Amino acid sequence: xxxxxxxxxxxxxxxxxxxxxxxxxxxxxxxxxxxxxxxxxxxxxxxxxxxxxxxxxxxxxxxxxxxxxxxxxxxxxxxxxxxxxxxxxxxxxxxxxxxxxxxxxxxxxxxxxxxxxxxxxxxxxxxxxxxxxxxxxxxxxxxxxxxxxxxxxxxxxxxxxxxxxxxxxxxxxxxxxxxxxxxxxxxxxxxxxxxxxxxxxxxxxxxxxxxxxxxxxxxxxxxxxxxxxxxxxxxxxxxxxxxxxxxxxxxxxxxxxxxxxxxxxxxxxx
Numbered sequence: 001x002x003x004x005x006x007x008x009x010x011x012x013x014x015x016x017x018x019x020x021x022x023x024x025x026x027x028x029x030x031x032x033x034x035x036x037x038x039x040x041x042x043x044x045x046x047x048x049x050x051x052x053x054x055x056x057x058x059x060x061x062x063x064x065x066x067x068x069x070x071x072x073x074x075x076x077x078x079x080x081x082x083x084x085x086x087x088x089x090x091x092x093x094x095x096x097x098x099x100x101x102x103x104x105x106x107x108x109x110x111x112x113x114x115x116x117x118x119x120x121x122x123x124x125x126x127x128x129x130x131x132x133x134x135x136x137x138x139x140x141x142x143x144x145x146x147x148x149x150x151x152x153x154x155x156x157x158x159x160x161x162x163x164x165x166x167x168x169x170x171x172x173x174x175x176x177x178x179x180x181x182x183x184x185x186x187x188x189x190x191x192x193x194x195x196x197x198x199x200x201x202x203x204x205x206x207x208x209x210x211x212x213x214x215x216x217x218x219x220x221x222x223x224x225x226x227x228x229x230x231x232x233x234x235x236x237x238x239x240x241x242x243x244x245x246x247x248x249x250x251x252x253x254x255x256x257x258x259x260x261x262x263x264x265x266x267x268x269x270x
Contacts, residue, residue, distance in 0.1 A: 053269050054219060055211070057203040061195025062260040063188050067180035069153055070160040070252075073114065077147040077173045083118060086146040093171035094148045100166055101152060110153035117147045155183070157254050165249040180254050192261040193223065200265045213269040220266030 076093045080086035094113075101111055121144060126137040154160045157180065164175050182188065208215050 053213075054266050055204065055207055055213075055269055056220070056264060056266045057200050057207060058262060058264045059196040059198070059200030059203060060260070060262050061192040061197075061199060062258055063192050063195070064256045064258055065182055065185075065188055067182055067254050067257050068157065069155055069181045069183045070157045070178065070254075071151070071153050071181060072160075072164070072178040073149050073151050073176050074167050074172045075147060075149045075174045075176070076171060077145065079121060079143055079145050081143040083144045083146070086144050087118070090146040090148055094150065096170045097150065097167055097172060100170060101163065104159060104163055104166075105156065106152065106154060106163075110155070112151045113148060114151045115147070115149045117145075119145050121145050157252075161249040161252050178252070180252075180257070182257055182259070185259055188259045189261065192259050193263065196223075196261040196263040197265070200263055204265065204267055208267075208269060211269075216268040216270050218265055219268050220264075222264045224262040224264065 074097060076090050076097070078086045078090040078093070080089070098111055102108070120141050122139045123142045124137055125140045127134070152163070154163055160178075164178075167175060204215060
């Protein structure tokens, strides 16, 4: 029987030591990278949880600007026994006013018919009687009323007074709701908001120092209201004007509008 010879290979201790050292080094590097990643993300730990220690402050900001847009409504009202007669007169006056507005530089997009109404007109008629009981009186239809209201926006505010006066000469029965606004106020609103945020941050810093705490992060934000408020303007509630005379061009004070913002910020503290 042949006996197979087997050889035993013994790995030198130096090789084993080198392999073990390399493995330990790789494990250490992996642990260091993991720790560094955890350290970087530590400031986000708990960001999905509700903060329990907080302070809330508010800030306000405001800017002023000269209005560049005048808005008002022009109404034409006519009466006649027949609808077609009242419509014919009202339509001519309204069309004349629209033609003048366009000739004065008002764009089509700034002229809008906001309402057009046709309705019967009634009058109370007393019934005279010789003997009682007397039936009193009754409502009788005497004709029709036709009215058209035109909303107008004038982008050259210096022309607003002349346009109002000319509208009266062309047959407008009333002009109402005059207001001066700012056409593009997004940038002004953003400026007011930035001021409000700076104001809130300054208050939060002072409050944190007084309380002996540290601001960690913002956990809540809210902007209250905003928009613009008329700081100084003149409104024409209604001006009654006749066909023949009309009113003289009024002197309109544009003044300034105030654009404001109020914010509320909640900070987590430690």
